[in-house]
Amino acid sequence: MQNSERGFTTEMKEVRTRFAPSPTGFMHVGNLRTALYEYLIARSLNGKFVLRIEDTDRERLVPGAENVIYDTLKQVGMTHDEGPDVGGPYGPYVQSQRKDIYLPYAQELVKNGKAYYCFCTKERLDSLSQADAFGGYDRHCRDLPQEEVDKLLQQGVPYVIRQKMPVTGATSFTDAVYGEITIENTELEDQILIKSDGYPTYNFANVIDDHLMHITHVVRGCEYLTSTPKYNLLYEAFGWEVPTYVHLPMIMGRNEDGSVSKLSKRHGATGFADLVSDGYLPQAIINYIALLGWCSKDNREVFTLQELEAHFSIDGISKSQSVFDYDKLTWLNGEYLRAMSPEAFTSLAMPGYRQVFPQTELDWALLSSILQPRVTKLNQIPDMIGFFKELPAYSAELFINKKSKTNLENSAVMLEAAIPVLEQLDTWTVECIHDALLALPEQLGVKNGTLLWPVRIAAAGMTVTPGGAIEILAILGKEEALRRLRAGLAKLKAENKE
RNA sequence: GGCUCGUUCGUCAAGUGGUUAAGACACCGCCCUUUCACGGCGGGUUCACGGGUUCGAAUCCCGUACGAGUCACCA
Numbered sequence: 212m213q214n215s216e217r218g219f220t221t222e223m224k225e226v227r228t229r230f231a232p233s234p235t236g237f238m239h240v241g242n243l244r245t246a247l248y249e250y251l252i253a254r255s256l257n258g259k260f261v262l263r264i265e266d267t268d269r270e271r272l273v274p275g276a277e278n279v280i281y282d283t284l285k286q287v288g289m290t291h292d293e294g295p296d297v298g299g300p301y302g303p304y305v306q307s308q309r310k311d312i313y314l315p316y317a318q319e320l321v322k323n324g325k326a327y328y329c330f331c332t333k334e335r336l337d338s339l340s341q342a343d344a345f346g347g348y349d350r351h352c353r354d355l356p357q358e359e360v361d362k363l364l365q366q367g368v369p370y371v372i373r374q375k376m377p378v379t380g381a382t383s384f385t386d387a388v389y390g391e392i393t394i395e396n397t398e399l400e401d402q403i404l405i406k407s408d409g410y411p412t413y414n415f416a417n418v419i420d421d422h423l424m425h426i427t428h429v430v431r432g433c434e435y436l437t438s439t440p441k442y443n444l445l446y447e448a449f450g451w452e453v454p455t456y457v458h459l460p461m462i463m464g465r466n467e468d469g470s471v472s473k474l475s476k477r478h479g480a481t482g483f484a485d486l487v488s489d490g491y492l493p494q495a496i497i498n499y500i501a502l503l504g505w506c507s508k509d510n511r512e513v514f515t516l517q518e519l520e521a522h523f524s525i526d527g528i529s530k531s532q533s534v535f536d537y538d539k540l541t542w543l544n545g546e547y548l549r550a551m552s553p554e555a556f557t558s559l560a561m562p563g564y565r566q567v568f569p570q571t572e573l574d575w576a577l578l579s580s581i582l583q584p585r586v587t588k589l590n591q592i593p594d595m596i597g598f599f600k601e602l603p604a605y606s607a608e609l610f611i612n613k614k615s616k617t618n619l620e621n622s623a624v625m626l627e628a629a630i631p632v633l634e635q636l637d638t639w640t641v642e643c644i645h646d647a648l649l650a651l652p653e654q655l656g657v658k659n660g661t662l663l664w665p666v667r668i669a670a671a672g673m674t675v676t677p678g679g680a681i682e683i684l685a686i687l688g689k690e691e692a693l694r695r696l697r698a699g700l701a702k703l704k705a706e707n708k709e
Numbered sequence: 710g711g712c713u714c715g716u717u718c719g720u721c722a723a724g725u726g727g728u729u730a731a732g733a734c735a736c737c738g739c740c741c742u743u744u745c746a747c748g749g750c751g752g753g754u755u756c757a758c759g760g761g762u763u764c765g766a767a768u769c770c771c772g773u774a775c776g777a778g779u780c781a782c783c784a
Contacts, residue, residue, distance in 0.1 A: 233784055265784070333782080347780070371782055389714065398712055398780080406782040413784045437713050437779050460715080461777065469719095471776075499721095502733090506722060510732055529722080532777060536720050539734040549747075585746045612744080649743095663743045671744090679743040 226258025228428045229421065230284075230291070231265045234276035238283045238483040240535070241432060241462045241474060244500040248459060249430045250289045251501075251523035261424060262294030264305045265417075267410045283483050286493045288516050293424075301424040306416050313411035316419055316449070317372045317404045325448040326404060327353055328370045330363050347400040348373075372405040374415075374445065382440035387457045388528050389433070394440045402441055414438065418445045426454055433458040457525060460504045461532040474535050486540075490588030492559075495544040503533045513546060545587035556583045563592030567600050577641065577686055581678030598671050599686060602695055605672035607706040610699075612674075615660035622665035623703040628655060629666055630696050639689040644681050669699025 228249040232242055253260040262284070264277055281296060293299025303309055320326035329352040339349055353375060364370070376399040383393040404415040411419070421429060429442075436458045446453045463471040464478025480486045486496050498514055506529065507514070507522050514522065548556060557579040564575060578596065586592060597603075610622040617625070632647050652662045667680035670692060676683060684692040 231784095235784090267784085271783075329782095336782090392713070394713070400780075403782055408782075410782090412782070417784090432778090433714070434778055435784095458714090463777080465720085473777085502721065504721090508723095510723060512721090512733060531715050533722090534720060536734065539721065542734055545747095581746095584748095587746095615743080660743060667744065673744090675745045677745070679745090681743075 224427060225425075226253055226256040226428060227261065227424070227426050228253040228258065228430055229261045229263050229424060229426050231263045231417065231420075232280055233265050233271075234273060234280060235271070236273040236276035236279050238279055239474075240481055240483060240486070240496070240500055243283065243287075243483050243496075244462065244503060245430060245432060245459060246284070246289065247287075247497060247501055247519075248457070248505070248523075248528070249428075250291075251519055252428055252430060252457065252525060254520040255523045258427070259292040260289070261299065261301075261426075262291040262296075262304060263420060263424070264295055265413060266305060266307045267413060267416055279484070286483075286487070287497045288493075306411075306420065309416075309420065310410060312423070313416055313419055314405060314409065317411070317415065320374070320404070320448055321372060323448070324375065326372050326374050327355070327401075328360050328364065329353075329373045329401075329403075330355075330368050330370050350401055353401060369407045371403045371407050373401040374404055374441065374448075376401050376441070376444065382443060384439055384443050384453070384456065386436070386439075387428075387455055387525050388460075389436065389458055389530060392436060392439070394437060396440075398437075399441055399444075414441060415445070418442055421454060422446070422449070422451050428457055429454045430457040430459065433460055457528070460529055462500075462503055463532050463534045465534050471532070471534055478535065479537055481535075488590075490590030491540060491544050492547050492589075495540065495547045498547075499540045499543050503535065504529050513543070541587045548586055548589075549584055551583070553579055553583065559589060560586070560592055563589060564596065566593045567596050571600075573599070574686055577682065581682050581686075585677045595677050598673055598676065599683075602698070603672040605668070607702050609668045609672075609674055610665050610703060612660075612664050615664035616658065617661055617664045619703055619706055621657070621661065622668075623700060623707060625651075625655075625657075625662045625665045626669060626696055626700040626703065629662065630693065630700065633684070633689070633693060633696070636689070639685065639692075641681055641685045644684050648681060665699070665703075666696065669696050669702075 230246040230249050232238075232246070250260045252258070262280070264280070266272060277295070284291065291297065293301065293304065295302075295304040317326060321328065331348075331351055335351075336348065352373070377396045379396060381393050381395045382399070383391060385391050402414060403412050405411055420426075439456060439458075443453050462474045464474040464481070465471055466478070474481050480489050483493075483496065487493060494515065497516060498512075498519075501514065501519055501523075502512060505523070505527050507527060508524070509522075511522070548559075551559070553576060557575050560579060560582060561575070564573070564578065578599075582592065582595065586595070607619060611618050628651055629648060632651065633644070636643050636647055648662065648666070649659065652659050655662070663680040667676060667683060668674070670680060670683045670687060672695075678686075687695065
């Protein structure tokens, strides 16, 4: 190779990370965060981000599930430099298409005495684990005589290939997040490398592929922390360079009793697609999960993906698990919604609008102007605007409001004053309604709220509404607005008579 | 149970021997105001516990407790 000719190569090796999901058809936010950090490490270090599909578990294959992975990455804007769909120099990028690569490597290990054939039956293994709840494989086949092995192989007895772990000593490695980790070798089981169906196990395929794909930073959840020595022993057995490990703290969910456990369905939406259909924006989701377990040097919290690429660094990753906080995600989502252009907001909100008004045309821009500062999740929209379509049945009690100094009597007076003024309006716009209505309180000697409270109640039938009385009247249109006001007045009169 | 890791406000977190222990979300109060929201201002005995080391410890060491992970022909 050219490299050796240069003698001393001081140039930095290109950073390469990989996202290696299994196509299960579901993108858990924990997985997404792992992908995000892998992506950010690569981008922040001018490296490459590769996508590899790990489908070696043939029993759990979900057809078409790969698309969920592509769609998710696309929606959040994480682009991969290499992968099944875009190709690259180290393909194929789907493990099932690499099936034939692994066995020779395992056989090489067998030849070098680092691995061995194991012919144990499922039944024998099961009886083993029953005998001792926390036992492991008893290394029954580890020292089978060669001729015995050859015989069984020849007979076609099913086998697996297991890694031969050292029985004494300890294995240490340094993790970029957790520091130095040491595990006694006696803790390490002779793990299976090649399954009896000929496919490699996840652990084995991972090491082979990461090496073949020149991955420099192995980023994954910290559930792999204690099995990392097994990986390193494999790298060493092959004489390969061990990558930098970046283990990530777990994302937890809060249980009803206050305890925490690994984030799962019972805590709420945990899939990217679920969050999106709950009304969260992909950018907000990404921004939020970036913050779960990582903190910027300057403590900033709101970041676009591009900004994250510039700010991310491994030493900002935390060691301790964090609880997924839907409240904060919701807040962040609201920030994104508010930061949008009115047009962008309207087009995002339109499905919600159409859910309530499939045919009708409204002043969408005006509707958006009152909704945009208030919506924190897109799926709140239908509920928020339902009253425009149909006036809810409401109690006259709603007209009574201490702060606005309204009661059943003066509310009737206010509506009685407002209705004729509004009837005379030729142009039904926020501005005209505003001017017409706000001339009244002064004439009547009351504060604005005293007039506007009953108007809003009559127009909306609810105490809490997006927007004020004037906007609501404008959106309703003159005819419907006046109909509601008159109905409100009638209600008050009926009430006052009693 | 063995092993590994972790523990700063309810939550996310800054902090690397000397700070009045930041900030954000949530919560509460006030202001703004046409309700709500937005925005502004303010509020809360937060360093798990116990021992050390040190003039001085959230920061270093040891133990305890609690939490999590792991111990598959799953990934």
